[in-house]
Amino acid sequence: MLSAIHHVLPSLAALGIFGYWIIAAAAALEAFLLTGIFIPGTLIVDAGGVMVQQGMLDPFDLIWFVAIGSILGGEASWWLGRHARHGMLGRWKVEEMKPYKRAEELFKRRGGVALVIGRFLGPVAAFVPFAAALAGMERKKFGLWNILSGFPYAIAHVSFGYALGAGLTTFSPLMTRNTLFFLALLVIAAVLYWTLRRLDRAIPHLLEMMGGLLDEIARHPRVDSWGGRHPRVAKWIARRLDRSHLAGLPLTLGVLAFVYLFALLIGLSLDFLQAAPIVQIDAQLAELMRLFWTPGLIQIFIWITALGDTRLVVAVLALALTWLAVLRRFDLFWGVLVALGLDLVSVVILKAGFSRPRSILGYFQESSGSFPSGHATLSVAFYGMLVFVLWRLTRLGAVSAGVLAVLFAGLIGLSRLYLVEHYLSDVMAGWILGALCLLVGISIAEWLRTRIREHVSPRPRWQIGLLLALSLGLGGFAVKRVHDYSKALNPPPMAQPLIQVAQGANLPKLSAGSLEAQTLDAEHSFPVAMGIWAHGSTQIASALETQGWTRAGAPSLTALMRAAFATVRDKTTPDAALAPLFWRNEPNVLGFSKPGPEIEAQIPRLRLWKTSYIDSSGARLWLAVFTRDDGLLQTDGEPAYNLAPALMNALTTSGTAQIAGGISSQEFQRIPLLALR
Structure with a gap:
């Protein structure tokens, strides 16, 4: 029975010896001062x-790798402390950090033994060698204790992980698949929360350290000499890098980010106007998303896309502005209004200017223009500004705020792509435009913060009660809007009308168009090598199975994820789903693999598309593309021209098919057609 843990940790095992190096690097980074305050190496x-x-890794090899990694990390921390110049400790404010205080006190009490104890105290492990160096511990004595501390740490934590794995193996048969799934989600969420908390606490100190390094660079004799020769330039650079006021480094970074994002938006708009490859990717991705539709995922993404509903946004805006007004944070109040107002105005203007029609494949009926995505713009400009407000009010740490903002933008944008309400270029343009609006809103808020004094005064209880009641009311309304969100649905796209022809007749419409299939990124093409007249997919599958071809599963989201995990674990099967290619922006309907002695990346693959041509007997014309690839990454694949003649010869020799003419093409040689019997 396959243990559930193989689904959670398949990647490191597939990396072989590199898995040992990755785990050793994690142990080393946690033991190094600059990274140990946020890297969860012990986990x-x-x-x-x-x-x-x-059974994925060898225990003794792993213990050696972990021990050596932790020893090297400790050496790096000791070296940093030994070579720290006088005064650097104060500028970095390391002495204000709790892990350093604990490490310093532990070293004073225990001496060299503190290096062994500190290994088991999380972020303190990186500070004990640093404190030992600052205290003047001799090099030989430190090296001995550092080596002695590495092996108990490695043995203890590898053993703990072994015991945890044994417990999972023992109890996993007693749990349902849903229980294991939710348990894995709980563990991942706990690790993510713990890591974000550590990063939030570490960011201020890391910024101070970076500032100290910049100060050291500025004081370097060569830099100082250059400044003496070019005083005006040096003074201008110093003003631009000054971290003490808004017009210094914050303004410099803001302007650079604004210019970069604006250039990206202009470039993306020109790509759309010039029908660059991004437009073709848009159409192909829209078709692909429809393959991934499932009732459960559709409902989840409807709830997510409801976050852009007008009435919900108004409710959230009213709630945010009310609280900001009560808190007298009018800097943030106006920042939110500016970001949202600029968002709404710019989206309306650009939608009217580009007038891009929506995809007919969309789940909901939409009447507004498609470029750019208003939901994507809102996800960054409005929800990003709200996250910034929470950070400024110290309700979130810097890293947690960044992760939450990216999560809002990513999920809302993905919901528009999944429901095919927008194309990829629409969402990308919306994100960029939203980021521009967010930068303006943050700039306004920061500028006002230096000019508006904060007034803090106690509030009567009845006002607090009223605010809480208002918050509950507006919050409940927002939740109800998400739960009840619905719009008129788009009808299913109409199928192309069938064209009845004789099997040997010319097919001018087919010849006039492209006879190449492309990857999703539109950068690699594979020629159509054969056509097959058949009475459905079952007849094709039966004929190909006689020649050793195995039908692949339908390319759904679940099937492709399973195929990807199987590839990572080197346990692929012939019937695994194949990532689709696109002919005239439509994904292939059928896929086949022919397993043999070749390596995975060279296995023959066959993908077929159903055309609108039908003969008098009801047989439909299918087009086939032959490749050699690993089934998922066609960008590393290559056309397999020799497979088509071999298959044709085998089918005609066995009496399964007969030659039925061909398709003339200006791009390639005449494409042969077969008729299955």
Whole structure:
């Protein structure tokens, strides 16, 4: 029975010896001062112990790698402390960090033994060697204790992971698949929360360290000498890099970001107007998303896309502005209004200017223009500004705020793509435009913050109660809008009308168009090599199975994810789903693989499309493309020209098919046609 842990940790095992190096690097980074305050190296080492129990890694090799990694990290921290110049400790404000205080106190009490104890105290591990160096501990003595501390740490945590893996193996048969799934989600969420908390606490100190390094560079004799020769330029650069006021480094970074994003938006708009490859990718991705539709995912993404509903946004806006007014944070108040107002105005103007029609494949009926996506713009400009407000009010750390903002933007944009309400270029343009609006809103808020004094005064209880009641009311309304969100649905796209022809007749419409299939990124093409007249997919599958071809599963989202996991674990099967190619922007309907002695990336693949041509007997014309690829990454594949003649010869020799003319093409040689019997 396959253990559930193989689905959680397949990647490191597939990397072979590189898996040991990755775990060792995690142990080293946690033991190094500059990265140990936020890298969860111990958790990764514990995960390595779980993989040892599952037979993915060797225990003794892993212990050696972890021990050496942690020893090297400790050496780097000691070196940093030994070579720190006088005064650097104060500028970096390391002495204000709790892990340093604990490490310093531990070293004073325990001496060299503190290096062994500190290994098991999380971020303190990186500060004990640093504190030892600052205290003047001798090099030989430190090296001995550092080596002695590395192996107990490695043995203990690999053993802990082994015991955890044994527990999972024992209890996993007693749990349902849903229980294991939610347990894995809970563990991932807990690890993510713990990592974000550590990063939030570490960011201020890391910024101080970076500032200290910049100060050291500025004081370097060569830099100082250059400044003396060019005083005006040096003074201008110093003003631009000044971190003490808004017009210095913050303004410099803001202007650079605005110019970069504006250039991206102009470039993307020109790509759309010039029908660059992004337009073709738009159409192909829209077709692909329809293949991934499932009732459950559709409902989830409807709830997510409801976050852009006008009435919901008004309710959230009213709630945010009310609280900001009560808190007298009018800098943030006007920042939110400016970001949202600029968002709405710019989206209306650009939608009217580009007038791009919506995709007919969309789930909901929409009447506004498609370029850019208003939902994507709103996800960055409005929800990003709200996250900034929470950060400024110290309700979120800097890293948590960034992750939350990216999560809002990513999920809302993905919902528009999944429901095919927008094309990829629409969403990308919306994100960029939203980021521009967000930058303006943040700039306004920061500028006002230096000019508006904060007034903090206690509030009567009845006002607090009224605010809470208002918050509950507006919050409940927002939740109800998400739950009840619905619009008129688009009818299913109409199928192309059938064209009845004789099997040997010319097909001018087919010859006039492209007879190449492309990858999703439109950068690689594969020629159509054969056509097949057949009475449905079952007849094609039966004929090909006689020649050793195995029908692949339908390319749904679940099937492709399973195929990807199987590829990583080197346990692929012949009937695994194939990533689709696109002919005239439509994904292939059928896929086949022919397993043999070739390596995975060279296995023959056959993908077929159903055309609108039909003969008097009801047989439909299918077009076939032959490739050699690993089934998922066609960008690494290559056309397999020799497979078509071999298959034709085998089918005609066995009496399964007969030659039925061909398709004349200016791009390629005459494409042969077969008629299955």
